[in-house]
Amino acid sequence: MTDHSQKKLNLRSNFEPGSTRWAVRRAQWLAMGIPEEDFEKPKIAIVNTSSKLSVCFQHLDEVTARVDAAIRANGGLPFEVRTAASSDFVTSAGLQGRYLMPTRDLMSFDVEVQIEGAELDGMILLSSCDKTTPAHLMAAARLNIPSIVIACGYQLGSACGEKHIDIETLYNSVGSYKAGDIDLDRLTELSRFAIQGPGVCAGLATANSMHILAEALGMTLPGNSPIRAGSERLYGLCDAAGKRIVEMVLEDLRPRQVLTAAAFRNAIRVAVALGTSVNVVRHLAAVAHEAELELDVTAEVERISSEVPLIAQIRPNGSTRIEDFEAAGGCRAAMKALAAILDREAMTVSGRTVGDITDASPDPDSPYLATLDSPCSDEPGLTIVRGSLAPLGAVVKIAAVPVHIRKFDGRARVFENEAEAIERLNPRHPECISSGEVVVLRMMGPKGGPGTVFAASFMAALQGTGLAGEVAVVTDGELSGLNSGITIGQVMPEAAEGGPLAYVRDADTIAIDLNRRVVDLLVDHDEMTRRISQPLSLPPSRKGWLAVYRATVGPLSRGAVVGDVSVVEDARNAR
Structure with missing residues (x-):
């Protein structure tokens, strides 16, 4: 045990004897049973x-x-x-x-x-x-x-029959249930084994x-x-x-x-x-x-x-x-x-x-960890993509995207409500999401939500339907590290900041080339200028913490920090 009793430490918590702070803190702590020493x-x-x-x-x-x-x-x-x-x-x-x-x-x-x-x-x-x-x-x-x-x-996690189950398995199985591939009894059974x-x-x-x-x-x-x-x-x-x-x-x-x-x-x-x-x-x-x-x-x-x-x-x-x-x-x-x-x-x-x-540290000696000289892949695990749809960048976990689907051109399907997008994964829905489309989940970023929408649930449901390799997703909402497939997240600027994502329309063509690290909206300049000239409407915000958050949160590019000084300065300049 270290003994500090022989000298008074120069600590900010050691208040000046006789001061108000010193006196009232002593009284509080003595009443709590803390020894004076x-x-x-x-x-x-x-x-x-x-x-x-x-x-x-x-x-x-x-x-x-x-x-x-x-x-x-x-x-x-x-x-x-x-x-x-x-x-x-x-x-x-x-x-x-x-x-x-x-x-x-x-x-x-x-x-x-x-x-x-x-x-x-x-x-x-x-x-x-x-x-x-x-x-x-x-x-x-x-x-x-x-x-x-x-x-x-x-x-x-734990074993469920002959299969190891954890929260990722359960998460993705929701999509399988939505698609009718498993029944509710099976999903319920998986939930019993997913977390131990x-x-x-x-x-x-x-x-x-x-x-x-x-x-x-x-x-x-x-x-x-x-x-x-x-x-x-x-x-x-x-x-x-x-x-x-x-x-x-x-x-x-x-x-x-x-x-x-x-x-x-x-x-x-x-x-x-x-x-x-x-x-x-x-x-x-x-x-x-x-x-x-x-x-x-x-x-x-x-x-x-x-x-x-x-x-x-x-x-x-x-x-x-x-x-x-x-x-x-x-x-x-x-x-x-x-x-x-x-x-x-x-x-x-x-x-x-x-x-x-x-x-x-000893040199790693495990089949689960490679080296720089002999990596699992010459590609990185994470990367940034840019383009006309994400001029300030977007993030891709490229390690979770198979090589054969790195290039993807498709027609946009735009949603500002994740629950609605999940419902459209049902193959029996008359307007169901289909192979070859690019699903745009927008107004789900920090300012747009307000508070970032948990778009990861859509990705998990998409994975469970088996469409994850056939449908791309572009979003300013929050994804999960458990998500995989053609997923482009944290699009910057977010739609609520006036980023290009706000102006995508159904049936627009979005071109994704992860090998070149590019995501583009293929809309001609004049049409894009016309769209941008229209006033931007944010989703409604209820009172309370989320309203405070929207008013004070900074841009995603700086981490979406509440109290970002630039937000205060921008508001002052706008007046």
Whole structure:
């Protein structure tokens, strides 16, 4: 145990004796049973997003207890702080998932209010599910006090008959049910086996992707991701993080010393090499924005994707399960495999550089992880496409698109309501979606929703119908890392910002060439000029948080951050 009792630490939480803040805080803490000898120790927040709504968060109270004990054992004074949280498979029920993206920013502000309001010295952030990791990274970058993220792990699936079932299987099976390929009894049976235990989705969807990138950024301890929720390895990391956060406070090692441009480029290399979720682009952009970096994340992904091949084929990009990737060494092993192209000098919360960590890591020896010299594919996992339909770029998980369908020209079918689009997948519908069409899901971005619509449900349903290789999808809505097929997401500018997506009409021709990284709307200049001259109508917005979100959210190209200064300036200039 570290003993800080012999000297008074120069901490911002140690208020001047005799001041009002000092007196009332003493009274509060004495009434809570905190010993007086603890008052001048480093005060560490444990940010817990525990919720009884979702299995993603089911285990976080146990994680909190373990971290609490470790902080105490190493001379710190821990305070559990609970915040809002969203689950992409539970909180998405309301308003077609419009609350999900806005909750990311709400969580980051929740952390800010509680930790800055109390002037604590450091924080450990327990990240689980899609939006919590980027929210925690955003808060750490903004507050810039010593911080460690703990990625709290993934759930397991199980066997159903002779087939292994997980949440991806169930997700895609909804489309099979809609198409009449399976009945409700079968879908019900699959739901009984899809999730066994706590944690996030068991594939390279957004949650595991962001867990991995938190480590690649240097904001977790080495070896944290992916990791099985509830495992002894996770609890061992809790012990190490509780010790390390106290050291970081004393060293004054802060997030902006870790979240440098070099760290983001390292994380993007990992994202491209593994084929992570398309959503990581907006989240990395948001974290870079909060860190006040002048970094165009989309342009960096575009550049790096031309240089870095695919070194793993984790579901849905291939057959490798997330637990296989963990056994192969996870993010740490992937960074070892990529060591020759990483910035070695990037600092991590461990106090060691990326170079120090990769030098100390063994060479990967697993059939589930390839090398730069002998990759799974010479192509990247993620890439950026541009063109007349996406002048500021759009994101494609190209690792999940078969080579034979990389070029696709089709007639547009435009929807501003995802539920309606899903209904049109029913082959018995008189206006059903058919092979060769390009489905446009628009007014589903941050400002258009308002709050990004969870368009991933359409993609899953499309996959289940068997049309995923025959129908392309272009959207400004939110996709899932579990989605596959000809899917172009995060189209920028979004339709509600006046991007070209807003002016697509049914039967327009859209040309997609993923080999050339191009997506074009084939409408002549005069006709496009006429369309753009028409006033743009946004979907209605109800009162409450979503109305506040629409009024204050920044563009997707900068991560769709609430409170983006440019939004305030644009509004002032418009008056």
